[in-house]
Amino acid sequence: MCAADERNFRSAYYEKVGCKNVEERKSLEILLKEKILDRVKLKQFCLRYSLPTVYRSFVWKICLGVLPVNTSCHAFISDQRKQEFNEMMRALTIMKQVDFNTQKSKQLYAGYLLQTDALKFDNNLNASRGFNEIVQFLLPFYKDDVELFWVAKGFFLNIHSFDHDFPKLIETIISFLEKEESGLFKHLKIIDALDNFPFDYYFDTFFANTLNYPALSKIWDKLCGGSCNIFVFVFISLLIHLKHFILKCKCLKEVLEILNKVNEDNAEVIFNKAIDMWQQGSHFTIHDKPKS
Incomplete structure (x- = not known):
């Protein structure tokens, strides 16, 4: 039996027993075991299949460039992201752009604006609303504000690249x-x-x-x-x-x-x-x- 036939046979069997995505999940797990992740292959997986919930937030971070493909650098990069985020929020507080009463999505949008243009704040209503609603959608996926900010920024830039x-x-x-x-x-x-x-x-x-x-x-x-x-x-x-x-x-x-x-x-x-x-x-x- 050739490889393609064998795969089709297994796929048909898995589908009959209610495990339609078993092979796809295994393929993704193999990709994620690599020390140097292949971002292109992960993006191709996203295009062809739906990500398993347990891996979704992590794969999104890789595809959006929030984390590098070298897994040995993840702890360091995450720490750097956290430091940059804390400094950003500290600056916004000193500048009186945000305070403890500011809605979280608005805080994060102010941070995005500070990073992209430190000299002036963009009051574009559509951009503000778009970023805010992206944040609201991502809240169930990322409880940590640092991760939430970087992923929201990644999606926002990704959307506008089109x-x-x-x-x-x-x-x-x-x-x-x-x-x-x-x-x-x-x-x-x-x-x-x-x-x-x-x-x-x-x-x-x-x-x-x-x-x-x-x-x-x-x-x-x-x-x-x-x-x-x-x-x-x-x-x-x-x-x-x-x-x-x-x-x-x-x-x-x-x-x-x-x-x-x-x-x-x-x-x-x-x-x-x-x-x-x-x-x-x-x-x-x-x-x-x-x-x-």
């Missing part, structure tokens, strides 16, 4: 709806919603507030792996799943209210459908291939 692709993503969404969901497309055009969707908001937050459920972490795996196209399929899946309700809406405001009332069960269905569509439609385009 800014130049954003117009193309919007065009893809509109084109898909026009060709595949003509009824929904026409309705959204009639109520003047399609041209006025707050795409920037959804992109800046990557649905952190709109779809803030555990299943969303599976979508963020793809983002962490280097995919920006996943955004297209999440948004399309969201619209299609809620189509019955959206077709009754008379204006954009009503549509947005529908989009913001997704319960946990529906969110799981939307996320799984989005991943299926992405895997079938993206074929790991240039934007979805992790860079070395």
Whole structure:
């Protein structure tokens, strides 16, 4: 039996007994046992599979560059990150930019601004809101403020590294709806919603507030792996799943209210459908291939 056949046989067996992801988990554990981790392979794993919960926060830190690939340096780098964070918060306190009453997400955003531009604070509302909601989404994953800050910063920079692709993503969404969901497309055009969707908001937050459920972490795996196209399929899946309700809406405001009332069960269905569509439609385009 050749290796591919053997793997297919094992995969079919595991799936029958309810252990569908056994092989994938073993593959990830092998990668994580290396003294020098392969960031490219870890990103490729994120693109192809969903990370096991027990490894997710650690793999995210590696893929985002919060921790280096050399595992022997992790303790040292973590200590350096902690010292830098403490000095940053001390400076912000002296500058009276934050105090003990400042909301945690706002403290961390102030820290981000201090690191990126120490001479002036950016009051851009969208950027502030985006960073804050990323922090809120990551809170269950990282109880330590130091880790929380560096991972939030990593995701924020990662999301905005795709800014130049954003117009193309919007065009893809509109084109898909026009060709595949003509009824929904026409309705959204009639109520003047399609041209006025707050795409920037959804992109800046990557649905952190709109779809803030555990299943969303599976979508963020793809983002962490280097995919920006996943955004297209999440948004399309969201619209299609809620189509019955959206077709009754008379204006954009009503549509947005529908989009913001997704319960946990529906969110799981939307996320799984989005991943299926992405895997079938993206074929790991240039934007979805992790860079070395």
